[in-house]
Amino acid sequence: MIDVAFALLAIITVISAILALEAKEVVYGAIALSLSFVGIAGFFALLDAVFLAMFQLTVYVGAIAVLILFTVMLVRREQWLKAKEGVHSVLGVLVAIIVALGLGYLVYASTITHVTPSVEQAPFTLIGSQILSEYWFAFITLALVLASAVIGAVVLAKLERD
Amino acid sequence: MIRTLIGFLIRIVVLVLVILVLGLILISAAYYLIGPSLPITPSMLINPQEALAFTFALMDTDFFRIVVFPGFTFVALYAAIAGLWERKLLAKMQLRVGPLYAGKFEGILQPIADVMKLLSKELVIPKVVDRFFFILAPILTVTIATAAVAVIPVTERWVIARSDVGVLVIFAVLAFFPLTALMAAWSSNSRYPMLGGLRALHQMVAYEIPLILSVLTPVVLTGSLNLLDIVEKQSSLWFILLAPISALTFYICSLAELERIPFDLPEAEPELVSGWLTEYGGMNFGLILGIAVYIKLYVLSALFTLLFLGGWLGPQPLPPEFWFIFKAFIVTTFLLIPRGVFPRLRIDLLLKQSWARYFILALINLVIAAAVVLGGFKP
Amino acid sequence: MEPLVNYLFVSAALFAIGVYGLVTKKNALRMLFAVEILINAANLNFVAFTRYLHPTTVTGQSLAMFSIALAAAEAAVGLAIILAVFRLRKDVDVSEIKGLRG
Numbered sequence: 001m002i003d004v005a006f007a008l009l010a011i012i013t014v015i016s017a018i019l020a021l022e023a024k025e026v027v028y029g030a031i032a033l034s035l036s037f038v039g040i041a042g043f044f045a046l047l048d049a050v051f052l053a054m055f056q057l058t059v060y061v062g063a064i065a066v067l068i069l070f071t072v073m074l075v076r077r078e079q080w081l082k083a084k085e086g087v088h089s090v091l092g093v094l095v096a097i098i099v100a101l102g103l104g105y106l107v108y109a110s111t112i113t114h115v116t117p118s119v120e121q122a123p124f125t126l127i128g129s130q131i132l133s134e135y136w137f138a139f140i141t142l143a144l145v146l147a148s149a150v151i152g153a154v155v156l157a158k159l160e161r162d
Numbered sequence: 163m164i165r166t167l168i169g170f171l172i173r174i175v176v177l178v179l180v181i182l183v184l185g186l187i188l189i190s191a192a193y194y195l196i197g198p199s200l201p202i203t204p205s206m207l208i209n210p211q212e213a214l215a216f217t218f219a220l221m222d223t224d225f226f227r228i229v230v231f232p233g234f235t236f237v238a239l240y241a242a243i244a245g246l247w248e249r250k251l252l253a254k255m256q257l258r259v260g261p262l263y264a265g266k267f268e269g270i271l272q273p274i275a276d277v278m279k280l281l282s283k284e285l286v287i288p289k290v291v292d293r294f295f296f297i298l299a300p301i302l303t304v305t306i307a308t309a310a311v312a313v314i315p316v317t318e319r320w321v322i323a324r325s326d327v328g329v330l331v332i333f334a335v336l337a338f339f340p341l342t343a344l345m346a347a348w349s350s351n352s353r354y355p356m357l358g359g360l361r362a363l364h365q366m367v368a369y370e371i372p373l374i375l376s377v378l379t380p381v382v383l384t385g386s387l388n389l390l391d392i393v394e395k396q397s398s399l400w401f402i403l404l405a406p407i408s409a410l411t412f413y414i415c416s417l418a419e420l421e422r423i424p425f426d427l428p429e430a431e432p433e434l435v436s437g438w439l440t441e442y443g444g445m446n447f448g449l450i451l452g453i454a455v456y457i458k459l460y461v462l463s464a465l466f467t468l469l470f471l472g473g474w475l476g477p478q479p480l481p482p483e484f485w486f487i488f489k490a491f492i493v494t495t496f497l498l499i500p501r502g503v504f505p506r507l508r509i510d511l512l513l514k515q516s517w518a519r520y521f522i523l524a525l526i527n528l529v530i531a532a533a534v535v536l537g538g539f540k541p
Numbered sequence: 542m543e544p545l546v547n548y549l550f551v552s553a554a555l556f557a558i559g560v561y562g563l564v565t566k567k568n569a570l571r572m573l574f575a576v577e578i579l580i581n582a583a584n585l586n587f588v589a590f591t592r593y594l595h596p597t598t599v600t601g602q603s604l605a606m607f608s609i610a611l612a613a614a615e616a617a618v619g620l621a622i623i624l625a626v627f628r629l630r631k632d633v634d635v636s637e638i639k640g641l642r643g
Contacts, residue, residue, distance in 0.1 A: 021575060029570075067616060135603060
């Protein structure tokens with residue numbers, strides 16, 4: 001039995017993901033990509049992970065999609081058109097179908113097909129305590145990675161200007 | 163194009179008919195939503211007690227909340243009054259009079275006159291624009307601005323969506339605005355909107371971070387992301403006394419998010435014609451510059467009163483709804499005043515100040531608040 | 542609520558679309574889009590599993606948070622590199638950038 005919201009979200013997410021790769025202009029693709037991000041955030045909300053849904057919206061749509069659009073728009077349009085599409089499209093579709101069917105078979109052949117709609121949910125404050133206590137090392141590494149990414153981006157921008 | 167009075171009247175009549183038809187659809191949807199629980203019986207016409215009980219029961223439904231009180235109609239009225247108040251305030255500060263002629267008393271019907279003027283203008287869509295995004299961008303801006311209204315409580319009773327992550331919803335909504343501004347700027351396909359759009363983008367993204375950090379200070383002092391809890395914890399002491407630097411940073415960053423002077427560069431009139439809004443005329447312009455900006459103004463002023471000024475808490479003889487609206491209106495006035503007072507900041511100074519000054523200020527107060535809470539202070 | 546397999550099917554479909562994008566496209570930006578779609582599919586998988594199999598814990602959600610933050614850093618650096626390469630060669634076709642091939 002399929003929920004209407006779930007079906008709608010699934011259709012929107014998958015179709016915008018396909019559009020993101022197939023649209024004629026890269027700008028349309030970037031906007032379709034942000035629409036698929038919103039769809040994934042909707043999935044998170046359906047899975048009772050509201051904190052994560054808002055986090056995904058703020059980071060992905062508010063930062064990554066803006067970055068991508070910004071890069072796409074900073075460059076003039078005629079020069080993007082020089083990148084032609086690959087001639088291996090048929091092979092690519094075949095690989096994608098094989099991957100999808102393989103994953104689908106793995107899911108069916110396992111024992112996960114039973115439904116477990118359990119009502120108990122975890123409060124989102126557990127995320128913070130878990131990150132700070134159990135995964136503290138990953139947290140510090142993440143901070144270092146983000147700092148180095150910022151420094152790297154600044155250095156790259158400076159080198160261009162010279 | 164409207165050339166005659168008859169044309170104008172026909173357009174108004176068509177608009178009224180469309181509103182009636184849509185209103186009929188809306189009312190039938192509402193009846194379907196509310197009907198089963200609250201039967202409307204003919205005896206209500208005779209018996210005023212029943213009608214009154216029905217009205218009070220109607221006021222408790224979600225439909226009423228979304229459409230009337232903390233929702234759409236209230237925000238639209240607030241936007242209209244804020245628009246008029248801005249022009250009168252600026253005029254008095256500049257020793258002028260402001261709008262005077264619409265309505266008997268000091269131009270009080272001016273918002274209606276503005277809306278009628280914008281509705282009667284032709285929607286110019288230039289040929290070289292990207293039609294899809296050109297039309298989508300203002301609609302998306304207004305939709306997202308209104309989405310933030312859903313989590314703002316006017317009192318404990320009047321809130322559309324009681325969410326445990328209310329503050330985060332506001333962040334997520336604020337993060338969408340650079341995207342729509344960029345969409346509007348890029349689709350206009352011309353030089354000045356593009357420059358203005360990039361500047362607007364830079365400014366909004368740069369000032370989001372001090373805004374988020376300064377909002378986090380009351381959250382740390384409360385220990386919850388729920389806006390109702392934050393107001394509840396201020397019953398003894400308002401947070402503006404506990405975190406004044408954060409309040410100041412929030413105020414300045416909301417000036418920047420609203421693109422008001424002194425952070426006016428994306429819409430700089432003498433410089434960029436009209437910034438990223440240049441190609442929008444008529445109701446398109448009315449939608450962005452009119453409704454969406456004033457809805458954002460309402461959201462940010464309401465957020466300021468909820469986080470720092472104690473929300474709806476106030477001395478008892480006056481109802482809490484009044485206190486909330488009164489405080490939000492004072493904050494709105496403070497947000498409107500700098501337009502008549504300050505000059506405009508240059509874009510590189512603007513961005514440098516955001517990263518060098520406000521970010522650090524917001525961080526300082528956040529660290530102080532975190533240290534205070536860890537030290538055992540429970541507001 | 543939904544059976545778990547529906548979420549896994551959607552995640553598998555997104556993953557397949559991402560793989561198709563990475564294999565087929567030659568425009569560097571499209572490949573970046575495909576990578577982002579892949580990361581999103583994996584995040585959806587994490588959160589769905591943790592909601593259904595261990596509902597009282599939030600391990601999948603913290604992992605997804607780390608993943609989202611890392612994806613942001615990676616997208617920033619990737620876009621900076623694409624911009625730098627573009628400014629040097631005026632082209633984003635990845636099959637044309639073969640200066641290091643020996």
